[in-house]
Amino acid sequence: MKLSLGCIADDYTGASDLANTLTRQGLRTVQTIGVPSDDLALPEVDAVVVSLKSRSIEADVAVDRSRAAEKWLRGRGAGHVLFKICSTFDSTDAGNIGPVMDALRADSGDAIVLVTPAFPETGRTVYQGNLFVGSVPLNESPLKDHPLNPMHDSNLVRVLARQSQTKVGLVNLATLSRGADAVRERLADLAAKGIGAAIIDAVFDRDLETIGDVALDHRLSVGASGIGLGLARALVASGKVKSASAGAASGAPVGGPAACLAGSCSQATLAQIANAEKTMAVLHLDPEQIIAGPGEVRRALAWAADRITDGPILIASSSTPDQVAALQSRHGRDAAGHAIEQAMADIAEGLVRSGVRRLVVAGGETSGAVVDRLGIPGFLVGEEIAAGVPVLRAVGADKGEMLLALKSGNFGGAEFFSDALKLMR
Numbered sequence: 001m002k003l004s005l006g007c008i009a010d011d012y013t014g015a016s017d018l019a020n021t022l023t024r025q026g027l028r029t030v031q032t033i034g035v036p037s038d039d040l041a042l043p044e045v046d047a048v049v050v051s052l053k054s055r056s057i058e059a060d061v062a063v064d065r066s067r068a069a070e071k072w073l074r075g076r077g078a079g080h081v082l083f084k085i086c087s088t089f090d091s092t093d094a095g096n097i098g099p100v101m102d103a104l105r106a107d108s109g110d111a112i113v114l115v116t117p118a119f120p121e122t123g124r125t126v127y128q129g130n131l132f133v134g135s136v137p138l139n140e141s142p143l144k145d146h147p148l149n150p151m152h153d154s155n156l157v158r159v160l161a162r163q164s165q166t167k168v169g170l171v172n173l174a175t176l177s178r179g180a181d182a183v184r185e186r187l188a189d190l191a192a193k194g195i196g197a198a199i200i201d202a203v204f205d206r207d208l209e210t211i212g213d214v215a216l217d218h219r220l221s222v223g224a225s226g227i228g229l230g231l232a233r234a235l236v237a238s239g240k241v242k243s244a245s246a247g248a249a250s251g252a253p254v255g256g257p258a259a260c261l262a263g264s265c266s267q268a269t270l271a272q273i274a275n276a277e278k279t280m281a282v283l284h285l286d287p288e289q290i291i292a293g294p295g296e297v298r299r300a301l302a303w304a305a306d307r308i309t310d311g312p313i314l315i316a317s318s319s320t321p322d323q324v325a326a327l328q329s330r331h332g333r334d335a336a337g338h339a340i341e342q343a344m345a346d347i348a349e350g351l352v353r354s355g356v357r358r359l360v361v362a363g364g365e366t367s368g369a370v371v372d373r374l375g376i377p378g379f380l381v382g383e384e385i386a387a388g389v390p391v392l393r394a395v396g397a398d399k400g401e402m403l404l405a406l407k408s409g410n411f412g413g414a415e416f417f418s419d420a421l422k423l424m425r
C-alpha cells in the first residue's frame with residue numbers, strides 16, 4: 001500500500017470528520033484507531049487517518065504519539081502528512097497544537113508549515129488570522145465555554161505563537177486571492193525571516209483549493225477538514241490520485257438494538273439531546289454520582305436494559321456551562337472530565353455486551369474513551385449524516401459487525417440522533 005496522504009487527528013470525531021471529507025472528495029480512505037498493528041488488514045486506500053486521543057493530554061505524550069503515527073504513515077509512502085486539529089482550534093496555551101506541529105515540522109524538514117482550521121461548510125472561516133464560528137469570533141462563540149479547552153482568543157497567530165517554539169506569521173485573504181504563486185511568494189518571505197508557521201486565511205472552498213495546491217509543495221500541513229478538502233482536490237487534479245466514487249462503504253445491515261451516548265456539553269449537543277426527547281427514551285446522568293462511584297453506571301445500564309428492545313435510547317452526561325463549571329470547581333477540570341469519559345466507556349461496554357451494535361457517540365473525548373474501551377481498531381467511511389459526521393463501519397473489531405457515528409460536539413442538525421439512526425441500519 002502506498003499512501004498519497006497521511007493524516008494524524010488529535011481526536012476521534014475530528015478523524016472521522018476528515019475521513020468523511022476525503023472520501024467525499026474521491027480519496028479511498030480508512031480511519032484507524034492509533035497506529036495500526038501490522039496484522040490489521042487494511043484495504044487498498046489513498047489516505048489513512050490515524051485517530052489519536054491526544055488533544056487534551058500532556059504535550060510531550062501528544063508529541064511522542066503523533067511522531068509514531070507520522071513514522072508509520074511515512075513508512076507507507078505518505079509524501080504529505082496533515083496534522084488534523086479542531087476546526088475551532090481547541091487547545092490551551094500549554095498546547096498541544098504548537099508542540100506537535102513543531103515536532104512534525106522538524107521531522108518533515110519543511111521550512112514553514114501552512115496552518116488553517118477553516119472549514120466553511122460548517123461555518124469556520126479565518127480572516128486576518130481571526131477564526132470565526134458562524135458570524136461571531138471564536139472567543140464570543142460557545143467554544144468559550146468548552147469544558148476542557150475553552151477558547152478566549154480568536155486571533156490564531158497569537159494563539160499558536162503562545163504554544164509554539166517557532167515564530168508565527170500570516171498569509172491574509174488578499175494574498176490568497178492573488179493565487180497559489182502569490183501564497184508561495186509570501187511563504188518564502190516569511191520563511192526567510194525565520195518564521196516557521198503561517199496561519200492562512202480562508203473563507204470559501206475555492207480558497208481551500210488554492211491552499212491545497214500550495215500545501216502539496218510541502219511535506220506537512222496543519223488544519224481541519226477544510227485543508228483536507230483542498231489537499232484532496234489538489235491530489236485528484238494533479239492526477240496523483242484517481243478519484244474514486246464518493247460512495248459510502250457499503251455492507252450488510254447490522255440491525256439489533258441502537259443506543260446514543262452524549263458526553264459533549266456543546267450548545268449544539270444540548271439542543272440535539274432536548275430534541276431527541278421527542279423520539280426516544282433519554283436518561284440524564286448525575287455527574288456527581290458518576291464521580292462518586294460505579295452506582296450511576298449500574299443505574300444507567302439497568303435503565304437501558306428495560307428499554308433497549310423497545311427502541312433507541314440516549315444516555316447523556318451533558319450539562320450547561322454553569323453546571324460544568326460548578327462540577328469542575330468541586331472536582332477539578334481534568335479529573336471530572338476523565339471520570340465522566342470513563343463512565344461513558346463503561347456504559348458503552350455494557351450496552352455492547354447486551355447486544356447493541358449500532359452506537360452514536362457525541363463528543364470527541366467521549367468518543368475516544370468509548371472506542372478505545374470497545375477495542376475497535378479501525379473504520380470504513382459510510383454515508384454522511386451531517387456535515388463532518390459520517391456513518392462508520394467498524395473493521396477488525398472482535399464483536400462482529402458494528403456501525404458507529406462519532407459526532408463532533410458542535411456538528412449535526414437539530415434532529416441529529418434520529419437522523420443518524422435512520423442511516424445506521
Ligand SMILES: Nc1ncnc2c1ncn2[C@@H]1O[C@H](COP(=O)(O)OP(=O)(O)O)[C@@H](O)[C@H]1O
Binds near residue numbers: 318324364
Ligand atoms: N456534566 C458534565 N460536567 C463536566 N464535564 C462533563 C460533563 N459531561 C461531560 N463532561 C466532559 O466534558 C468533556 C467533553 O469533551 P468532548 O467529549 O470532546 O465533547 P466536545 O466534542 O463537545 O468537545 C469530556 O471530558 C467529558 O467527560
Ligand SMILES: O=C(O)[C@H](O)C(=O)COP(=O)(O)O
Binds near residue numbers: 410
Ligand atoms: O471540528 C472539527 O474540526 C472536528 O470535527 C473536531 O475536531 C471536533 O472535535 P470535538 O471535540 O468533537 O468538538
